[in-house]
Amino acid sequence: MKKKILIVGAVGQIGSELTLKMREIYGGSNVIASTRKTPPSEAVLNGGPFEYFDVRDRAALGAVCDKYGVTHIVNMAAILSAAGEKDPLLAWDINMNGLINILELAREKKMQQVLVPSSIAVFGPETPRENTPQETVLRPTTMYGITKVAGELLGDYYVRKFGLDVRGLRYPGIISHETLPGGGTTDYAVAIFYEAIQNKRYTCFLKENTRLPMMYMPDCLKATIDLMEADFSKLKHHSDFNVSAMSFTPGELAAEIKKHIRDFTIEYQPDFRQAIADSWPDSIDDSAAREEWGWKPSYDLAAMTKDMIENLKKKLLK
Numbered sequence: 001m002k003k004k005i006l007i008v009g010a011v012g013q014i015g016s017e018l019t020l021k022m023r024e025i026y027g028g029s030n031v032i033a034s035t036r037k038t039p040p041s042e043a044v045l046n047g048g049p050f051e052y053f054d055v056r057d058r059a060a061l062g063a064v065c066d067k068y069g070v071t072h073i074v075n076m077a078a079i080l081s082a083a084g085e086k087d088p089l090l091a092w093d094i095n096m097n098g099l100i101n102i103l104e105l106a107r108e109k110k111m112q113q114v115l116v117p118s119s120i121a122v123f124g125p126e127t128p129r130e131n132t133p134q135e136t137v138l139r140p141t142t143m144y145g146i147t148k149v150a151g152e153l154l155g156d157y158y159v160r161k162f163g164l165d166v167r168g169l170r171y172p173g174i175i176s177h178e179t180l181p182g183g184g185t186t187d188y189a190v191a192i193f194y195e196a197i198q199n200k201r202y203t204c205f206l207k208e209n210t211r212l213p214m215m216y217m218p219d220c221l222k223a224t225i226d227l228m229e230a231d232f233s234k235l236k237h238h239s240d241f242n243v244s245a246m247s248f249t250p251g252e253l254a255a256e257i258k259k260h261i262r263d264f265t266i267e268y269q270p271d272f273r274q275a276i277a278d279s280w281p282d283s284i285d286d287s288a289a290r291e292e293w294g295w296k297p298s299y300d301l302a303a304m305t306k307d308m309i310e311n312l313k314k315k316l317l318k
């Protein structure tokens with residue numbers, strides 16, 4: 001059956017690139033991009049349908065679903081960890097009320113699938129830090145993490161109770177050169193490249209030795225689409241797949257960047273985001289994703305850094 005995919009939050013770091021990738025695969029008119037207020041890039045706007053609405057407004061969301069005969073919803077709308085600590089109630093409102101609207105509409109309209117990303121933010125200080133297992137302690141200390149744990153549980157509830165196909169994966173920090181991330185704790189790993197290329201120096205808001213799980217955008221898009229296309233009958237998990245690609249510290253990333261930009265320098269001025277990073281794992285065990293839907297990343301730190309620098313130089317040093 002033909003897919004009509006609605007991407008909610010299609011102008012953010014992941015949503016914007018996922019929209020373009022999905023339009024390549026499923027056809028421009030079959031992927032409806034949407035956002036609350038930020039204008040999209042020309043590519044997102046011109047490549048297929050685009051709608052403005054607030055995911056907290058169930059009637060508006062329902063009208064868009066009816067207008068296009070939506071069969072799949074991908075929910076990329078979220079207030080991330082650092083922004084969520086500045087406005088915890090907004091994070092709860094958008095992350096939870098947006099999600100329940102999507103799940104309820106998908107159930108009522110008998111949609112084929114909902115994909116809701118989760119995050120390494122579901123973990124907390126009591127979680128084992130290294131090679132964090134799929135099944136483990138979920139006691140996050142951020143509002144973003146709390147909404148992501150609740151989102152995973154809700155997704156699994158809709159699978160069990162209503163037979164709705166809900167899927168999700170726990171994104172690590174995502175690194176990309178197209179659209180800047182916003183409001184996250186892992187955002188330093190993108191900002192560092194812009195500063196290295198433009199100014200040859202960067203002041204990092206995390207300490208030199210803060211190790212976090214990360215992933216390059218091509219792997220993130222692949223993971224998302226591979227999970228979406230996976231055979232439902234083979235899935236033992238649904239809304240909470242651990243996925244892993246690489247883990248590094250700001251110090252290690254800076255050393256890798258220095259191999260390409262020799263006079264690059266970094267200094268460290270940790271802020272409130274350090275406590276968030278300290279509550280997250282160093283590395284992730286993603287064997288369930290590997291076994292159940294064949295997940296395998298392609299980019300490590302060296303390959304990602306080389307590709308980021310090549311692409312950003314083209315973009316920033318025109």
Ligand code: AKB
Nearest residue numbers: 080081119184185186
């Ligand atoms: C954040 O830093 O909040 C996000 C995430 C890990 O989900 N990038």
